Amino acid sequence: MNRSNRSWLLERDGTIPLYRQIEQQLRQRISNGEWPVGTRLPSQRKLAEQLGVNRSTITQALDELASWGMVEGNKGGGTRVVNNTWNRLAAATIDWDSYVESGAHQPNLPAIRQINEAEYDSSIIRTGTGEPGPDLLPTEHVRRILADTSDEPFLGYEEPKGSLRLREQIVQYAARQGISCSPESILIVSGALQALQLIAVGLLQRPSCIVAEKPSYIQSVRVFQSAGIGVHAVQMDEHGIQINHLQQQITEHQPGLLYTIPTFHNPTGTILSSERRAELLELSSSLSLPLIEDDVYRELWLDEEPPPPLKSQDRQGNILYVGSLSKMMSPGIRVGWIIAPVPVIDRLADIKMQTDYGSSGLSQYVAARWLADGHQEQHQTWVRQQLRTRRARLLAALEQYFGDIAQWNAPAGGFYIWLSLPTNVNVHRLFTLALREQILIHPGYMYDWQASHHIRLSYSYADMKQLEQSIYRLRQLVKQCMNT
Template sequence: MKNPKYRLIAEHIKQKITNGEWAVGTKIPSQRQLSEEFRVNRSTVITALEELTAEGLVEGKTGVGTIVTNSSWTLLGQGSLKNWNENLQLGPLKSSLQTVQTINDEESNPDLIQLSKGELSPSFFPKREMQTVMTKMATDFKTFGYEEPKGNERLREEISLHLSKNGLKVSPSSILIVSGALQGLHLIALGLLRRHSTLYLELPSYLYSLTLFQSLGIELKGFNMDQYGVTTKGFADFHKKKALYTIPNFHNPTGAVMPLRKRKELIRFCEENQLPIIEDDIYQELWIDAPPPPSLKSMDQHGSVLYLGSLSKSLSPGLRIGWVVGPEPVINRLADLKMQSDYGSSSLSQYVAAEWLGSGYHESHVANVRAALKTRRDAVLTYLDEHLSDYADWTVPTGGFFIWLTIKKPFISKNLFRRALKRGVLINPGSIYSENEAGQHIRISFAYEDLDRIKKGITQLEKIFINEGVDERSVPRAAKRRPKEIWG
């Protein structure tokens, strides 16, 4: 027997909903449009809609029309999930800060001058060497199966060797391969830190740009680096259920390097008080003037330090290859969590990374990067001197990607980020790295854009300050620029 016409209409609408064309919340065509489309009278359309309403797929809303209220999940009998939109805030993780979401979106906008990007310029990418590595891998590889829980064994051996060149002796069994240092931080937060515990960290810090730790009920307690530094003095109220997160080399966002004396003091205090340390060392190789002091991990006698590294900053973030180094039982625990979350990082990326490190190209590549970073840093400091010295002070980074600007009083503005964006320049406002920032800092990167575009970006920032309406003559000349030891 032929399907009655109202059924055909109902099936048509159902199909649109189940294949996702009409998502929950979509207003479906009006009764008049449907009756014209199917050449039926209105009452047939109404019968079809009544059937869909009875199934809970659509709902008539006065003054609006008929709205899709449920999706394929209902049809599969999956219970009461009604609308993804209603569930957006239900998971345990908070959304990123709105500014961070905007930065993430705009970082792929080619029309903007990217002074924000914490990434090497594509011109630094060692394409020829990488082609050699990938061609070799393409002939040598056997399969891309699931890797071991701690990651590809050869890669862990190569990382172990790589770290030993920087004075860190660790066996491959103490290394976990992760999809970038960020995943390492996730695993540590999920697996090793208790709810209602406290994480000490530098203020400002990269970690404030994530909401991960707070989502998990971990309080971030920042210490002003220039006032106290991360010294034992700052930890006067120390008691259990605390840990310390630190970026001792080319700190993000300030660029600071923790002096050796402070490292020794810190490691001694943390060991005496059983305060575990998360050492985020992903910029370590990118020194410009002199190699930084030894890592905290290399001074760690008692397994207090979890050490994070990555290829993101020195080679390419798209590989998503990073590592966590720590005591074996801790690494085993993190490896188990990693298996539960993704069964391991991409085997393809791990092969490439192992071949890359094993090829010997890495050292010469990083040496080239350092030289190029030096040229860029020096040029950008000159641009800053020429264009922004009336409006800001800054510290001279001795490595890494970033210059941290402190805006002078009359020009402090919470809207700097938006104003710069309007002028086609993406910057990172200090507010994403701190809890109490009122527009007095910005972070700019000298690693990503070409120098002429960086200069353009800086002149746009200058125009913003000029348009602020403050009499330039009333602005004190910039203090003579001098490197400042933030942990001093």
């Protein structure tokens, strides 16, 4: 059931007509200020789909509200709230739309907002979701950690840099990746995205810019842009970021730092080659260019271990290293970390304390126990086995249904396959058509506005039988788009 339906209480077999029940609940939302004057209501089509009624039922409900002067249609389409009382003598109300539109943080792309909403509809098949599926999560391990009364969890605020116990575990965990650090150089954050937010507001001047691969996950979120930081793209190929083009972009734009996902890149799955890693480190050193190394996919190698992290070769403190438990253990636990020079960590810890007064102490307790008890190593071995099977099945489905019309590379790890469709396929239209059939894709333009004929597929979340069926149906939809 779609979570957004749960707040609508409709009696299908009741004596009150459905349109009247809907009108009453719409009126309640308007009267209590949930939908203040000036709010654009969801479209009639969307409300009808959400509530499982005919569009004519929604039309009747809105006509009733319009007769009372509470809503009206506008020339630009849609319906807006114009009054929040039963009469037209209402006092002037705040124009919240003007506040919403003038906020500093940029809104998500419309497609991303649709994805964020659709992902909570259990009837939709999620073909691009970048997280472990429910069957890959270590629910029983976590339950045992929480049930163990021999070691009581800490329920208060943690210190600014996060739980010392957890940071000590991360020191050992990082050492196995070749990274030498101390607890003082680690900040616990609520996922890797918060790490980027803290860096954006805490370390960069305004106006300034950063550089990142093209395409890149960083283009699908607005953390840097909303902080007044521009993002310039650097070309990639099958070996990762192109160093020559990076040098050109640095000369032209003088960026404050480089953001990179060198291992199992999101969305392409690419691994930065060892040769280019060496070149990138030399370039960073010679130009004093800081790097953000987003390494959240490292443990998801499926064929062979990738090259060591860039941070493992960093002797000058040029690299801000971002790690997380979201991709292997649990996205819901919201535990990630930054490893960086101590002055940087002190600065970001101060900002984090101003922002949320520290990440969840309970989550940090679970994470520390998870690492200390050796669950991470055991679980990642099992997850890799599962992902190898899923990858093979998705690649087989692509070969069967897309072998003659698309291109892709088999990833050596991570979650993603970057599918290149024929150039005459409008992915905007494909996204809409697929969603109507309960198939959710991640269009390439989320990660690069020029990637208009790409989609990101994932083998980590959806039930494999459903995913294979979706690939079959997507071929039909792609063909439909090609013929129009």
